[in-house]
Amino acid sequence: MTFDSVLTATLAAILLTLVAHVIARILARKLSWLPMVITALALVLLFLFVLQWDYNHYYSVAKPVFDHLLGYVTVLLAVPLAAMNFKGLPVKKLILIVMIASVVGALLPMSLAYLLSLSHETILAFATRSVTTPIGLSVADLIKAPLAMANLIIIVSGLVGGSLARFLFGRVDDDRAKGLALGLAAHAFGTVEAWQISHTAGRYAAFGLAVNGLVTAIWVPIFISAVAL
Amino acid sequence: MKSTHSSNLPLWLALILTLAMVIFVRETAVLVCQWAGIEKAANIVGLVAMFVVLMAWRLLKGLPIWLTQASNTLLVDSGFAFLPVSAGAGLLLFALGDELWGVMLTILISTLIPLWGLALLANRWLNQDTDSDSQAGNTGSTSK
Numbered sequence: 001m002t003f004d005s006v007l008t009a010t011l012a013a014i015l016l017t018l019v020a021h022v023i024a025r026i027l028a029r030k031l032s033w034l035p036m037v038i039t040a041l042a043l044v045l046l047f048l049f050v051l052q053w054d055y056n057h058y059y060s061v062a063k064p065v066f067d068h069l070l071g072y073v074t075v076l077l078a079v080p081l082a083a084m085n086f087k088g089l090p091v092k093k094l095i096l097i098v099m100i101a102s103v104v105g106a107l108l109p110m111s112l113a114y115l116l117s118l119s120h121e122t123i124l125a126f127a128t129r130s131v132t133t134p135i136g137l138s139v140a141d142l143i144k145a146p147l148a149m150a151n152l153i154i155i156v157s158g159l160v161g162g163s164l165a166r167f168l169f170g171r172v173d174d175d176r177a178k179g180l181a182l183g184l185a186a187h188a189f190g191t192v193e194a195w196q197i198s199h200t201a202g203r204y205a206a207f208g209l210a211v212n213g214l215v216t217a218i219w220v221p222i223f224i225s226a227v228a229l
Numbered sequence: 230m231k232s233t234h235s236s237n238l239p240l241w242l243a244l245i246l247t248l249a250m251v252i253f254v255r256e257t258a259v260l261v262c263q264w265a266g267i268e269k270a271a272n273i274v275g276l277v278a279m280f281v282v283l284m285a286w287r288l289l290k291g292l293p294i295w296l297t298q299a300s301n302t303l304l305v306d307s308g309f310a311f312l313p314v315s316a317g318a319g320l321l322l323f324a325l326g327d328e329l330w331g332v333m334l335t336i337l338i339s340t341l342i343p344l345w346g347l348a349l350l351a352n353r354w355l356n357q358d359t360d361s362d363s364q365a366g367n368t369g370s371t372s373k
Contacts, residue, residue: 013313021309037308037315044316055320062313068255069310072248074272075255075279076307079247079300082283083292093354101347109339116331129339133311138272151311152318153332157340168345177351185344188308214280217273 001053006061013062016051020044035159035189073134081210094180098208101184102215105130106223109153125149127220129157132187135213143224154187161186162193175201183208243295244302254279 003009024040048055109126118126124145128136133154140150165186169178179201182190187209194205238246258275262268286292325332 017309017312021306021312025306040308040312041315041319044312045319048316055317059313059317066310066313070314071255071259071272071275072251073304073307073310075251075258075275076247076300076303078276078279078283079296080304082280082287083297083300090355090357093357097347097351097354100350101343104343104346105339108343109335112335112339113331116335118328118331118335122328122332126335126339129336130343133315134307135273135276137311137314138269138276142269142273147314148317148321151314152321153336155315155318156322156333157336160337161340161344164341165344168341169348172348172352174352174356176355177348180351180355181344181348184347185340190344214276217276221270221273 001051001057003061009057009061010065013058014065016047016053016058017044017062017066020047035162037155037188038159041155070134070137074138077132077134077210077213080206081214084207084210097180098184098211098215101130101208102212102219105185105212106216106220121146122149124224125153127224128216129153130185130187131213131216132209135217139217139220142221155189158186158189162189165190165193176204179204180208183210184212187213238293238295240295240298240302243299247296247299247303251279254282 003012020040020043023043024036027039028034028036045055047053048058106127106129109129110123113123113126124143125140127143127145128139128150131139131154133151136150136154137147139145140147161182165178165182172178172181175198178197179194182194182201183205184190186193191202191205191209194201255272255275258278259268259271262271262274267274283292322329
């Protein structure tokens with residue numbers, strides 16, 4: 001596919017992405033079992049294939065606009081975190097759980113990737129495994145990990161955690177614990193799954209997602225530059 | 230410390246105000262980070278700055294409900310912002326080659342074990358405390 005100017009190509013990229021997003025949203029409303037992000041992603045690829053538009057060109061023209069949008073979404077995540085009601089919560093224990101989740105969420109996948117002799121770039125990308133996409137991509141950019149690989153890891157891990165969580169929660173009877181674990185370990189997909197369990201689980205998942213993202217975004221880049229990976 | 234307080238504001242105006250605030254904080258963070266030579270940290274710095282500003286607002290006056298309503302509305306569609314890069318991830322999955330099984334195994338182990346462990350830990354620790362959150366008429370606090 002060819003375009004007269006960069007502006008036309010950028011507008012076409014925005015339009016294509018918007019159409020995929022809107023269709024995925026409509027489908028997700030009608031078919032609740034359909035994961036919206038995966039549907040939208042598949043639609044973008046389908047449209048690119050049908051239009052014979054090379055992904056690299058599509059991404060290069062879309063990037064300047066979507067980099068801004070990604071930044072705005074990252075900043076926007078501060079709102080639910082700041083609005084969280086901590087009244088009656090065992091705050092010290094919550095902080096400890098978040099710290100454990102953040103450290104394990106980055107170091108466990110990196111260690112496993114190292115043990116499985118995966119490439120240096122892939123090991124770095126695994127540092128973002130447990131954080132939500134907008135923050136994960138910002139962290140990946142900061143630590144010079146490949147963005148597409150980081151995004152792949154975040155999306156697939158969220159999907160795995162969100163879909164298999166119910167089978168792991170046999171001995172867990174508190175929805176607060178289920179929600180918190182889903183938000184901390186399976187970010188956005190986990191949070192969506194938590195809302196299906198109950199509102200309590202959903203609220204705790206949203207808290208886990210935002211606070212884990214914030215904490216990980218602060219220590220991971222410092223840690224990576226300190227150990228000079 | 231009040232978490233939120235009510236105020237009447239139409240959703241469209243709430244969305245515009247929230248977006249303006251977010252854009253201002255993020256673009257200021259970009260300028261500051263460029264000046265400091267850490268351009269790539271701009272989004273994270275923006276997130277932390279926004280959090281600090283909101284916590285100060287919350288401590289002084291309490292956050293208005295329109296802000297959380299607008300952010301909830303915007304975050305529902307936040308997936309749109311990372312669709313182009315996500316499409317690249319989809320393509321990458323088919324191009325991983327020798328790394329495919331290693332990547333998948335790492336994702337499975339590093340997602341499911343922490344998910345299970347954190348749920349058990351939180352289940353034990355949160356239940357050791359008398360927690361008003363779970364007792365204040367919250368019907369969804371046990372499994373259904």
